Amino acid sequence: MTLRTTLLRAGGVATAAAVLAMSGPADLVAQQPTQTSDVRVLPIRGNVWMITVGGSNVVASIGKDGVMLVDTGAAAMSEKLLATVQALDRQVTSMRMPQKSCVGIVLGCSWWNSSTFLPTTAAPPAPKPVVGIINTSFDADHMGGNAALSAAGRSHVGLAPQDAWIIAHERATSHQPKASPIPPAALPSQSYEGESFKLNFFNGEGVVLWHMPAAHTDGDTIVQFRESEVLAAGEVLNMTSYPVIDVDKGGSIQGVVNALNWILETAVVEHMMEGGTIIVPGHGRMADSADVAYYRDMVTIMRDRVRAAVKKGMTLPQIKAAKITRDYDGRFGRNASYTPDMFVEAIHRSLDTKS
Amino acid sequence: MRKTTRVHVVLLTTALWAAAAAGIGLAQNAPPGVTTDFSGEWTVVRSLDNTENPWVGDFFGLPLNANGLARAETWDASLLSLPEYQCRPHGWAYIYRGPTQLRISKEVDPFSREIVAYQPEWHQSTNMPVYLDGREHPPAEAAHSWGGFSTASWEGDMLRIETSHLKEDYIRRDGAMATDEADVTTWWIRRGDILTWVNIIHDPTYLSEPLIRSAEYRLTVNSLVPPHPCTSVYEGLEKGKVPHFLLGENPFLKEIRARYGVAAGSPTGGPDTMYPEFEQTLHDSGWSAGDRASNVGR
Numbered sequence: 001m002t003l004r005t006t007l008l009r010a011g012g013v014a015t016a017a018a019v020l021a022m023s024g025p026a027d028l029v030a031q032q033p034t035q036t037s038d039v040r041v042l043p044i045r046g047n048v049w050m051i052t053v054g055g056s057n058v059v060a061s062i063g064k065d066g067v068m069l070v071d072t073g074a075a076a077m078s079e080k081l082l083a084t085v086q087a088l089d090r091q092v093t094s095m096r097m098p099q100k101s102c103v104g105i106v107l108g109c110s111w112w113n114s115s116t117f118l119p120t121t122a123a124p125p126a127p128k129p130v131v132g133i134i135n136t137s138f139d140a141d142h143m144g145g146n147a148a149l150s151a152a153g154r155s156h157v158g159l160a161p162q163d164a165w166i167i168a169h170e171r172a173t174s175h176q177p178k179a180s181p182i183p184p185a186a187l188p189s190q191s192y193e194g195e196s197f198k199l200n201f202f203n204g205e206g207v208v209l210w211h212m213p214a215a216h217t218d219g220d221t222i223v224q225f226r227e228s229e230v231l232a233a234g235e236v237l238n239m240t241s242y243p244v245i246d247v248d249k250g251g252s253i254q255g256v257v258n259a260l261n262w263i264l265e266t267a268v269v270e271h272m273m274e275g276g277t278i279i280v281p282g283h284g285r286m287a288d289s290a291d292v293a294y295y296r297d298m299v300t301i302m303r304d305r306v307r308a309a310v311k312k313g314m315t316l317p318q319i320k321a322a323k324i325t326r327d328y329d330g331r332f333g334r335n336a337s338y339t340p341d342m343f344v345e346a347i348h349r350s351l352d353t354k355s
Numbered sequence: 356m357r358k359t360t361r362v363h364v365v366l367l368t369t370a371l372w373a374a375a376a377a378g379i380g381l382a383q384n385a386p387p388g389v390t391t392d393f394s395g396e397w398t399v400v401r402s403l404d405n406t407e408n409p410w411v412g413d414f415f416g417l418p419l420n421a422n423g424l425a426r427a428e429t430w431d432a433s434l435l436s437l438p439e440y441q442c443r444p445h446g447w448a449y450i451y452r453g454p455t456q457l458r459i460s461k462e463v464d465p466f467s468r469e470i471v472a473y474q475p476e477w478h479q480s481t482n483m484p485v486y487l488d489g490r491e492h493p494p495a496e497a498a499h500s501w502g503g504f505s506t507a508s509w510e511g512d513m514l515r516i517e518t519s520h521l522k523e524d525y526i527r528r529d530g531a532m533a534t535d536e537a538d539v540t541t542w543w544i545r546r547g548d549i550l551t552w553v554n555i556i557h558d559p560t561y562l563s564e565p566l567i568r569s570a571e572y573r574l575t576v577n578s579l580v581p582p583h584p585c586t587s588v589y590e591g592l593e594k595g596k597v598p599h600f601l602l603g604e605n606p607f608l609k610e611i612r613a614r615y616g617v618a619a620g621s622p623t624g625g626p627d628t629m630y631p632e633f634e635q636t637l638h639d640s641g642w643s644a645g646d647r648a649s650n651v652g653r
Contacts, residue, residue: 042496052496261595264439272481272585273443274501274522286498291535293439294523300597301429308601324602327426330560331534 038077039084042286044278046228047203049088050286053081055240056141059232059280060085061225062092063203066128067153070223070232071136071282072145081145082152085130094124129154131202134209135168135188136221136234136282138176143168146186157189165189167197169211172219175249212236212259216243218250220259224266229277231263237295239284241335242302242325245346252350253303260296264289298328306347316348385470391512391545393473394461396580397572399453400549409529412611414624415633417531423561424624428605430530433598442585444479446501446524448539451552452570454478456578464488473507473514479583485516492519499535516541526556526566531624533558533566548574563626616640 040052047063054077059070067089073081130153135143146166153164163185170191176182197209205227212220216235223232235244236259245251267277267289279287287295305324314322325333325340333340385391414427434440445454455478462472471488483502492504503521507514518539526533537558544551550572555565592598600606611623616638622628637643 040494040496042494050496257595269442272479272501272583273439273441273587274481275498278498285496288498289439290443290501290522291499293437294535297434297597297599300595301599304597304599305601327422327429327602330422331536 039080041084041088044228044230044280044286046205046225047092048225048228048230050280051081051084051088053077053084053145054141055283057232057280057282057284059223059225059230060088061203061205061207061228062089062128064128065201065203066131068132068134068202068207069130069149070134070280071142071234072133072149074141075144075148078145078148082149085149086127086152089127089130090124093127130164131155132165132167132199134221134223134232135166135172136223136232137217137219138168138172138182139235142234142282143182143186147183150189151185162189167191167209169193169209169219169221171250172217172221174219175217210262212255212262214250214252214255215245215259216251216256217246218255220255222259222263229268231267231277231279233259233263233279233281235282236260237263237279237281237287237292238332239281239287239291239295240332241283241338242328242332242340242343243299244338245343245350247346247349251346253299253306253347254350254352257296257300257303260292260299263292264296267292298332302328302343303347303351306344306351310348310351316345319348320344385509386511389509389512391514392461392470393514393543393545393550394459396575396578397457397459397550398575398578399455399457400571400573401453409527410611410614411529411607412605412623413529413615414527414531415615415628417527417624418562418564418566418626418629419531419624420561420563421625423532423558423563424622425602426561427529427531427624428608429600429602431598431600431605432529433592436590436592437597438587438589441587441590444481444501444583445477447483447503447505447518447521447541448524448526448533448537448554448556449528450477450480450483451541451554452568453572456575456580457572458578458580476580478581479585485514492517503539505541512545514543516543532561534560536560537562550574614640614642616643 038054042050042052044050047061049060049062051058051060053073056071056073058073058081061068067085069085072078130149132155133146133150135146150164150166154161155163155165157165166186166188167190168188170193172191173182173187192209195211199207199209205225208224208226210222210224212222220234220236222234222236236256238244243256245253245256263279267279269289270276273290275288277289279292281287302325306319309319309322309324320341325344329340411432412428414424419427444450458476460474460476461470462474463469464471471486473485473487475483475485481501483505485505485507487507490506492506497520499520499522501522501524503518505516505518507516509515518541521533521535521537521539523532523535525531533556537556540555540557542551542553544553551569552572553567553569555567556562557565608623611617612619617623618636618638621636627633
């Protein structure tokens with residue numbers, strides 16, 4: 001069975017295009033993202049990948065320690081996401097590498113590696129399981145696949161193997177409606193509090209969770225991959241829309257501004273304000289510092305405009321009628337589920353007019 | 356041994372021709388008989404519609420739509436003091452105008468001897484490769500850069516370049532912007548020692564029609580494209596502040612009207628300002644009287 005066939009069977013129809021694109025050597029894979037209508041894969045750097053599933057971005061670290069996901073997309077897309085992750089996992093872990101030969105005296109060479117015959121019959125190693133999931137927020141389009149992806153995974157938090165762990169900030173789940181509670185299997189198996197939380201090294205790099213207080217909600221997390229220089233920003237950065245500020249869940253315009261400024265303080269550019277740290281938004285294309293700066297500018301300017309309007313004594317309906325977002329609506333106001341008026345209203349509700 | 360080598364060469368050549376016939380991933384060769392080469396050192400001829408040092412509020416001649424004009428009119432030059440702005444280069448949509456000498460290097464496939472890429476560079480530019488090897492553009496989710504992603508094909512002896520994946524960037528250095536969804540079509544046309552560079556910016560978000568501009572370069576020798584190391588520093592702006600003017604409150608917009616004699620109701624940018632008829636709407640001003648020494652508003 002060829003690698004391509006294996007992957008097709010593993011991944012299913014949803015990932016067929018992905019697998020076809022990934023059927024070459026690893027270095028070619030890095031140039032060939034998935035191209036299906038609702039699941040797309042793009043390599044970022046090192047072990048870290050960006051998977052766009054149903055319009056939401058998932059970040060995957062895949063390597064010797066297994067698979068760790070930042071967010072899991074919407075529930076309706078969980079099967080496709082799982083198939084894509086498994087196909088990508090199998091492809092990454094089955095890279096063809098020359099087997100070590102122990103002919104002669106080689107330090108660290110055990111007797112079972114000494115055969116020059118066995119490596120010719122070796123099969124690719126089994127793909128590693130999904131070990132853990134980090135949620136940047138507990139929105140349905142970021143945690144909807146938690147239960148399915150966790151159940152398909154395996155971790156060793158205790159003595160016995162368990163489903164993949166799920167972690168989020170302690171405030172992330174504090175606003176869930178009682179009428180439609182989240183299934184226990186989708187809830188975090190652990191949470192963190194305070195400014196940040198350091199995971200153990202995963203796939204060879206430090207992974208740090210940073211809490212962004214009162215931004216999209218009051219439970220947002222930005223995930224930092226310190227070796228790969230990747231930040232998974234979640235909903236504080238949305239390259240397809242104005243930032244969704246959920247005031248009822250503790251979000252605020254100033255919190256979003258602060259989070260974007262934190263990204264700019266943390267990120268390092270490669271050359272002439274380009275490249276360097278890659279920032280994965282909650283939705284939309286990959287970004288770098290310059291992109292985040294433009295977005296920060298836009299959000300800050302909108303805050304200033306609403307604040308100035310309030311100081312002039314304008315009411316919310318008057319501010320909306322003034323179309324103060326009009327110069328950015330063509331770029332960020334096309335999200336039918338989060339209109340410019342909704343953005344303005346969220347700013348107005350959460351604005352500190354004293355400053 | 357020699358015979359075997361010949362057989363291999365014949366087979367390889369046949370395979371290449373077959374692949375070429377199928378149009379599979381091969382370089383975009385110049386058409387037969389075309390020997391145009393764009394590589395070399397060039398210096399810009401500054402004689403066209405030179406607007407490298409525009410006045411604040413001068414958006415005349417740009418087909419900005421209402422949203423693009425509103426965005427431009429809120430721009431504050433102090434923005435350039437922010438650390439995130441200090442080391443930025445000109446992007447592909449603007450740098451063609453030739454801030455410095457231009458060097459165009461060519462990459463040649465060592466086997467086929469075909470040109471597979473051109474590498475234009477200026478002082479303070481980033482890498483902006485132009486691929487002729489038949490590759491596709493990246494998917495929409497890929498990162499954007501100042502130079503964008505450019506592929507080229509020959510049309511006669513002209514090179515047509517299509518650029519996508521650009522960052523948001525200015526189209527005039529006073530706040531007139533094109534979004535990161537803009538695409539650019541570029542033409543390189545060489546006549547002897549003269550290179551004509553035509554840029555067409557397509558940005559429906561901020562432009563009511565494509566913006567077509569051009570620049571001329573003359574082949575030169577011994578020109579330099581120096582390196583440009585740059586590190587951002589703190590320039591005194593209050594932390595967290597983003598300089599900008601509120602909608603309708605940019606005080607410098609009055610100066611541009613006075614300078615050029617533009618009536619209060621007439622536009623300072625947009626498609627109506629692109630054509631000669633617009634000049635008939637202007638009043639007398641210091642500029643029209645020949646006073647061009649003042650730098651007020653720059």
